[in-house]
Amino acid sequence: MQRLTAALLFAFGMLLAGSASEARGQAQxxxxxxxxxxxxxxKVGQARTAQADxxxxxxxxxxxxxxxxxxxxxxxxxxxSEINTKLREVSTDLESAMNTAKVGKVxxxxxxxxxxxxxxxxxxxxxxxSYATAERTFLDAARKFESGDRNGAKKRGEEAERIYREAELxxxxxxxxxxxxxxxxxxxxxxxxxxxxxxxxxxxxxxxEAEKILNSDRYAAGTAREKAEAAEYExxxxxxLAEQIQRVKLDxxxxxxxxxxxxxxxxxxxxxxxxxxxxAEGTEKPVNDIRQAIKSLRAERRDLTAEVSKMSTRMxxxxxxLNNIREAQVGLESQLEKEKRKQHELQQERxxxxxxQKALMTMFEPAEAKVLQESETVYRIRxxxxxxxxxxxxxxxxxxxxxxxxxxxxxxxxxxxxxxxGHTDGLGNENTNQRISTERAAAIQQxxxxxxxxxxxxxxxVGYGESAPIASNETEDGRAQNRRIEVVLTVPAQ
Numbered sequence: 001m002q003r004l005t006a007a008l009l010f011a012f013g014m015l016l017a018g019s020a021s022e023a024r025g026q027a028q029x030x031x032x033x034x035x036x037x038x039x040x041x042x043k044v045g046q047a048r049t050a051q052a053d054x055x056x057x058x059x060x061x062x063x064x065x066x067x068x069x070x071x072x073x074x075x076x077x078x079x080x081s082e083i084n085t086k087l088r089e090v091s092t093d094l095e096s097a098m099n100t101a102k103v104g105k106v107x108x109x110x111x112x113x114x115x116x117x118x119x120x121x122x123x124x125x126x127x128x129x130s131y132a133t134a135e136r137t138f139l140d141a142a143r144k145f146e147s148g149d150r151n152g153a154k155k156r157g158e159e160a161e162r163i164y165r166e167a168e169l170x171x172x173x174x175x176x177x178x179x180x181x182x183x184x185x186x187x188x189x190x191x192x193x194x195x196x197x198x199x200x201x202x203x204x205x206x207x208x209e210a211e212k213i214l215n216s217d218r219y220a221a222g223t224a225r226e227k228a229e230a231a232e233y234e235x236x237x238x239x240x241l242a243e244q245i246q247r248v249k250l251d252x253x254x255x256x257x258x259x260x261x262x263x264x265x266x267x268x269x270x271x272x273x274x275x276x277x278x279x280a281e282g283t284e285k286p287v288n289d290i291r292q293a294i295k296s297l298r299a300e301r302r303d304l305t306a307e308v309s310k311m312s313t314r315m316x317x318x319x320x321x322l323n324n325i326r327e328a329q330v331g332l333e334s335q336l337e338k339e340k341r342k343q344h345e346l347q348q349e350r351x352x353x354x355x356x357q358k359a360l361m362t363m364f365e366p367a368e369a370k371v372l373q374e375s376e377t378v379y380r381i382r383x384x385x386x387x388x389x390x391x392x393x394x395x396x397x398x399x400x401x402x403x404x405x406x407x408x409x410x411x412x413x414x415x416x417x418x419x420x421x422g423h424t425d426g427l428g429n430e431n432t433n434q435r436i437s438t439e440r441a442a443a444i445q446q447x448x449x450x451x452x453x454x455x456x457x458x459x460x461x462v463g464y465g466e467s468a469p470i471a472s473n474e475t476e477d478g479r480a481q482n483r484r485i486e487v488v489l490t491v492p493a494q
Contacts (some may be wrong), residue, residue: 030472036043040067040087040094047094047101051112055104056097057139063093065278088153104145111138111157123167126174169218176225177210180232187239195242199234206231226405266290270433273297356412359411363409368402371409379486382411390492393439395447402446406487407452416489420444422463425482426473430465438463444485 011429044067047053053060070086073079105112115138123131138160145153170193184203187193193200202464210227215219248254263277266286270277273293277286360379368385386399395403422441424433440463448459471478 030475030478033474034472036074036080036083037071040090043091043094047098050098050101051105052094052097052101054138055101055108055142058146059093059097059100063090063097066090066093070245071388082416100146104142107145107153108138108141108152108157111141111161111164115166118164118171119169121171122170123164123171124169124330127146127167127170127179130163130170134163137163162472169214172218172221173211173214175219176214177207177228177231180207180210180228180235183235185454187235187242190239190242192235192238192242195245196238199241203231203234203238207232236299278325292335314436360409363405363412368405377491377493379413379489379491381406381489383485383487388440391436393436393443395443403447403451407448410448410452410454410487410489413489413491416458416491418448419488419490420448420459420461421486421488422461423468423470423482423484423486424466425479426466426469427479434465435461436463437465440485444487 034306044064047060047063066086069088070083070090073083073086115134118127118131120132141153141160144156180203184200184207187200206227210224210231213224213227244258248258263283266279266283269290270286273290277289333450357373361373363369364371364381365385368383370382370384372380374380383402385402388394389396393479410416420441422437422439422444424437426433438461439461441473445459445461448454449456465472466482467484468486471481473479473482
């Protein structure tokens with residue numbers, strides 16, 4: 001029995017040693033990868049920032065293809081000298097692409113500005129065909145410029161600028177007046193223009209004004225939107241009138257019902273104003289009575305507002321008098337005693353702050369969490385010992401004890417604002433990672449709210465998906481570190 005136990009212990013020790021050796025090997029590979037690819041990877045980002053991917057598309061594409069080939073060679077364990085040779089070629093191509101882009105920004109400045117304006121107006125959504133045509137034209141201009149055909153690039157760039165501007169205007173119109181125009185078309189299909197021609201025509205006129213404003217100044221969106229909203233109201237109004245008129249045309253007895261309904265509405269308003277209308281001579285007198293009552297109420301409100309203003313002024317005067325009395329009372333105290341109390345309070349507060357800080361920093365075991373102090377008032381608790389099942393946001397029971405410690409840590413700073421951040425690794429779909437990180441952060445948020453007396457507005461949950469890694473996603477260990485929950489405590493400044 002003792003021999004069997006010793007053998008098992010020896011085998012377990014060898015397994016642990018093998019795992020540690022494998023982890024060291026992965027860390028060394030990751031370090032080597034960063035040494036070889038780090039600078040080129042940074043240059044790829046610089047090239048994108050310089051818009052080399054759109055201003056020198058062919059050279060940039062060639063460089064990026066070689067870059068991916070070098071990465072694949074590294075994963076397959078190919079010769080480092082061959083990899084470095086490819087990366088030098090990548091670096092040279094990227095430099096060339098950035099130099100081309102630098103000049104291209106000047107040569108194709110008009111097209112670039114028009115492209116940005118089209119993107120700002122959501123042209124890819126509201127003017128898909130025109131925007132796609134402009135993109136193809138711009139790409140052709142960039143390729144001509146890249147190949148040295150300046151005249152051809154200039155001509156195609158001007159054409160792309162024109163199409164981008166058309167797409168921008170189409171998108172602005174589509175976002176502001178497109179919906180109203182569709183409502184008018186549908187209303188015309190059901191003959192609203194014949195049944196309520198005046199209101200229908202008013203809607204069309206307002207829409208025409210909105211479009212005229214945009215044609216003369218596409219950036220006067222606020223004014224155009226006001227006209228479009230007025231046009232939308234009028235077409236809805238016309239549709240409602242048309243429905244009533246259609247009912248009357250089908251049954252003339254509906255005229256009496258329609259008029260009685262209107263009188264009933266006038267009567268209900270009159271009742272709220274404490275008088276009973278008479279309709280023997282029509283609706284003109286009751287409507288005038290309502291107007292007069294409203295005028296009287298407005299006059300009363302003005303008088304009350306003036307009275308409230310006077311009372312507010314008097315209250316401010318009394319408040320100032322009270323403050324003067326309090327200041328006089330405070331002034332009677334000895335300045336020396338005040339300074340001593342202040343120093344004593346500062347010393348006590350400093351001591352309490354140090355004690356709270358020490359308690360927080362030593363709350364967790366190394367395998368449970370790491371506490372980072374980001375500033376005088378911000379502490380980040382990285383929950384190393386908390387994980388979730390793949391693709392899920394369910395807290396497993398074995399982590400309740402760690403979350404109990406987290407509650408104790410939060411109680412050290414009861415007035416802190418709490419932000420729970422969820423993070424994932426870089427594997428999988430970006431949208432899925434964003435969703436699962438948010439759900440996991442929300443699960444911790446709900447757990448804390450359920451188990452602590454916290455104000456809901458003091459605890460927020462945020463998902464960052466794969467956007468904020470703390471380690472490389474190329475290794476399992478790095479991905480494990482990136483899959484994490486972090487709790488940020490923001491303490492009120494003293």
